[in-house]
Amino acid sequence: MKSYKFSVIVSVLLLVLYILAQIYKPKPLDWTVTLSQKDKNPFGAYIVYHQLQQLFPKATVTISRDPLYNKLYDESFEKTAYFAISPELGTDTLDIAAACQFVEDGNYLFISANELSKKLRDTLGISMTDLYTFNSKNSSAINFVSPSIKAAKNYTSSKAIVNNYFDSIKRPDSTVVLGTNDKGKANFIKVNCGKGAFFVHATPLVFSNYFIAKDGNAAYTATALSFVPASVTTVIWDEYYKLGRAGATTPLRVFLENEYLRWALWLAIVAMLLYVLFNIKRKQRIIPIITPLQNATLDFVKTIAGIYFHQKDNKAIAHKKLQHWLDFVRQRFQISTSSLNDDFVQLLVKKSGVGTGHIENLIHYVSVVETNTVSDKMLLEISNSIDHFYREAKAS
Template identity: 35%
Template sequence: MKNLRSKYFWFLVLTVVGYGMFEYYRPKPIDWSPSYSNKDKIPFGTRALYELLPDIFGRQPVESLRVPIYNHLTENKLPAQSNYIFVCQNFSIDKNDRAQLLNYVKKGNNAFISAYDFPDTLLKILHVRATLKAPSLRDTALVMNFVNPAFKKPKGYIFSQDDGRNYFLVKKAENVTVLAQNARNEPIFLKVGYGKGYFYLHNLPLALTNYYTLDSVTTDFAFKSLSYLPVKPTYWDEYLKQGRFGDNEQSIFRFVMTQPPLQWAYYLLLFGLFIFAVFAGKRTQRIIPVMEVPKNTSLEFVQTIGKMYFQQGDHANIAQKKIQHLLLYIRERFGIRTHELNDEFKEALTQKTGIPRLDIDVLFGEIAHAERSGIITEYALLSLNRRIEDFYQKTK
């Protein structure tokens, strides 16, 4: 049984380890999912751009944040002026975040937001509306370009993964500057004044990912877009993409669940443990029968014989047997010879048992009387029995 379970266990361990190594070392397919995370080297991650931010902002400090906007702007001491950059698929914030972000820009700071989906509650305040259309199935994409002649590229920019059909609709032209547009002259990049600061609204986040940042044809689009921000301390948001926990708050389990090979190995381990519990956990031997405790029939026999002697009135015989049993007990328990019950015997018994000498003298006095007398009364037998039982109790 034990060897069988051991074989199951080691088979399970080797299977999990082997599968994990296979998944880890096998060629991984390219992940084209848009994560926009500064941790990812996949095509649509933003690690390349994030690592180059210190060069863009003149070595000003750049900090990656894993907390909501509200928490960062209310719980930390901020520099006099700074930039807050958001690059994500969906710029989803609640009313508390929105209120703090508006207040942050109103005081003279700048918020750069590149996303496809913007909250209407924010854009209404800025008097702007954003379209959101699914990418077209056409093989061609609209050409993008900057409005500023210094930034404008002769042939423009084409992003094959984005057809350029999303754009902004400006309701009020006050405090709004178009920085870039598509071939239809529809704005794709706006600078919106709010209080003392500015919102930079950008609806082409794919252009800021690794795939286009590292492509020599489109690499300068991301840098030109961010160059509109002043050279000041900058915050880069990762909360909207990775969640709240930072590197120092990651648990082993959370890390395992972010790595596909480890994740599948974990699921395989759980499945293997379930199979082990179902099949190897069953009882493989016969049920041990319940055995009743043997009855002490010898005690019943002794009691029966004792009652018989007592009922017949043979008190001397009962006394003699109890005396013989006592002397046998003394020889086996204390190693004292009992052929002569003299003063030397009594003194040795007193020292070994710790019973007072007077009690020893009384006990063996009654024993001597019982052995001399041919006839013993019931009272004398009971007294002798009480003395002997008392001796047993004191020497246990």
């Protein structure tokens, strides 16, 4: 039992130490491209999201976890800018129709993604070349077209090559090229539509934490966002095309969304498994209670005795007791009781050690009971004499 408890204690301590080591160990750098406003990893968008309030001081910044159609359809917007910056932008026909109506009403939709849906590209009149790669040796270079904002030195990125560009613009009359890469290919355009405009950037990683943190690149990102008029009063930041709808679908979402609660949940599950594993062979089944067998012979004797006692049949009782005494003599001393004469008396005295007078008295009772009635006093004398014989015979 002691070794069992010791094993459990050691196992629990090792598990706790392992969990603490996992929690406090240095976390490896996550290079996953998320472009999410809450992610501080290199390719998250934590920095640019928190710049929006500075770039648009009059605006209220909100986050959307709904598709474009659900957010924009059948709702009136004024002076609103919608930022959809994502690795991919999978819009359908309804999303695009709602987006076009939103822009035509005088609002602005800022889009940046490595991949745009075919329907959206056709609507904007563009086609894209995907040259998105990772390479630590080469470096992409981008800049603006307007001389007033074009930097003397191109903006570069040493980790991610962001050379995506628009290889064709089918509506030049409504499209303005705002930026190009070092090959002179357009990667940032404005598409006028009604009272508003689409701003489309082919390289979304320029809005990542990694790109902005590089010396001088923050100016490029801030300038690109500044093409949206500062007079807007509402800024909507999209998270749907990166994370999906708000909230986890599992009932355990509260635990899974919090790192420490998630570890507590796993610790509880592992502890229960350890308890089951250590106890599965340690516990034996319940032993059923078996009622001991009753002495039926004793009950039978008590029943018979009760019958004779209540009937006041002293003669029958005395006769039974004397017959039982004679049976005892035959079984114990191997003496025949067919003739209760002097020879019988002398032989029983010799073998039992009981006095001659006492044995003769019992033989007398045998003959008396056969022919006479038995009073209570005589029954008691017979019973005492027989008990005395048993005691003396067993002691010898």
